[in-house]
Amino acid sequence: MVMTKHFDLDMIPDMSGKVCIVTGSNxxxxxxxxxxxxSKGAHVIVASRNSSKGQEAVNEIKAETGNELxxxxxxxxxxxASVTKFIEEFKAKNLPIHVLLNNAGIMANPFTLSEDGIESQFATNHASSLFPCDFSLIFHPSLPTNEFYSAxxxxxxxxxxxHRFIFCSGLKLQEMNDEKSYSPFGAYGRSKAANILFTRELDQRLEAEGITNVYVNANHPGVVDSELARYSSVMIQAILRKLVLISTKDGAITQLYLATSPEVERDSIKGKYYIPFGMEKAPQQESRSQENQTALWNYTEALLKEKIPNYPGAGI
Ligand SMILES: NC(=O)c1ccc[n+]([C@@H]2O[C@H](COP(=O)([O-])OP(=O)(O)OC[C@H]3O[C@@H](n4cnc5c(N)ncnc54)[C@H](OP(=O)(O)O)[C@@H]3O)[C@@H](O)[C@H]2O)c1
Known part of the structure; x- marks a missing residue:
């Protein structure tokens, strides 16, 4: 199937002077x-869990692009605790932040809990991202409360x-840590619906605070040939391989559209869901529900307050 490209990599503008955090970029x-x-001159922070894999990626990116930043x-x-440390270490660099690309994710792994006792797909794909997206990372502590650090x-x-996988089951937030009702793809669907609901809710909350210069959006990158199916059975991997349509380079296009295209600011693209290649699409109904948005935000914020010592809440 040939998909039309509203955006392509050669349309990325010069990113010199921009600081971009990309999670899961090893x-x-x-x-x-x-x-x-x-390659467009950005200062890139490769944020990943394994230091040797992360450093290897840094060396490869430097060698290929000639960019030392x-x-x-x-x-x-x-x-x-690692997310908290990451935020502290990033803040200590005293850098602005222009792009936060919450890309890291896992899919359909067997039931596991995170270090903090949270179902692993919800923890990795969603909960750990609310925290850096709140005032703790995007707002610099030395500035007055509502002044954005690097707008x-x-x-x-x-x-x-x-995200459509929750169509039959719903979000089921209260049951997520119950191993007996765990479904690997159901939990993936919940975490990916959470990405969209969180995006919409964060956008509304920023707007309500009068913060107009943060452009928060969600996307589906396409069905991409990557390591994402690593936790699935050989049979599921074989089925997914048959579905694989695009390379990681093409899979990068839609999120890079949202991260870099001047159109995003020109057309005030906020709180939206985009699909390849840079096209807006309405998410499935469950992921457009105000009720689900509010429930997810409140649930996640309460969870983080319970798990992170002295965490005062998102602040918005
Ligand atoms: N591939 C697709 O067809 C597809 C389709 C729709 C959506 N997506 C989404 O696209 C995103 C990227 O996936 P991908 O296809 O590039 O998969 P991938 O090749 O498996 O890469 C995932 C990245 O996330 C990192 N990661 C996983 N757990 C982490 C943790 N606890 N802390 C920090 N980093 C962690 C991985 O690091 P390690 O190497 O150390 O594990 C890796 O760098 C995911 O959010 C996925 O849900 C992908």
């Missing part, structure tokens, strides 16, 4: 994004067409 779509941003910062989304900025939450 491999897959995240690495392709980091590579493209680096690429650095590794450790971030394990299965540990809120305008972009937050991109990488979701998936798999």
């Amino acid at each position: 491999t897959g779509i995240g690495k392709a994004c980091a590579m493209e941003l680096a 690429i650095e590794y910062l450790q971030l394990d989304l299965m540990s809120l 305008p900025s972009r937050i991109i939450n990488v979701s998936s067409n798999g």
Whole structure:
């Protein structure tokens, strides 16, 4: 199937002077994004959990692009202590932040809990991202409360067409840590629906605060040839391989559209869901529900307050 390209990699503008954090950028779509941003002159933070894989990616990106402003910062989304440390280390660099690309993710792994006792797909794909997206990272502590540190900025939450998997089951937030009712793809669907619901709710909350210069959007990158199916059975991997349509480079296009295209600011694209290649699409109904948005935000914020010592809440 030939998909038309509203945007392509050669349309990425010069990113010199822009600081971009890309989570899960040691491999897959995240690495392709980091590579493209680096090739356009951005200062890229490769945020990933494994330091040797992360450093290896940094070396490869530097060698391929000639951009020396690429650095590794450790971030394990299965540990809120690691997320807290990441935020502290990033803030200590005293850098602005222009792009936060929440790309890291896992899919359909067997039931596991994160270090903090949260179902692993919800923890990795969603919960650990609310925290950096609130005032703690995007707002610099030395500035007055509502003054954005490096406006305008972009937050991109990488979701998936798999957000549709909750069509029959709903969000089921209260049951998520119950191993007996765990379904690997159901939990993936919930986490990916959460990416969209969170995007919409964050956008509304920013708007309500009068913050107009943060562009938060979600996307589905396409069905991409990456390591995402690593936890699935050989049979499921074989089926997915048959479905694989695009390379990681092409999989990077839609999130890079949202991260870099001047159209995003020109057309005030906010709180939206985009599909390949840079096209807006309405998410499935469950992921457009105000009720689900509010329930998810309140649930996640309460969870983080319970799990992170002295966490005062999102602040918006
Ligand atoms: N591939 C597709 O067809 C497809 C379709 C729809 C949506 N997506 C979404 O696209 C995003 C990128 O996926 P991908 O296809 O590039 O998969 P991938 O090749 O498996 O890459 C996933 C990245 O996330 C990182 N990661 C996983 N758990 C982490 C943790 N606890 N802390 C920090 N980083 C962690 C991985 O690091 P390690 O290498 O250390 O594990 C890796 O860098 C995901 O959010 C996925 O849901 C992908």
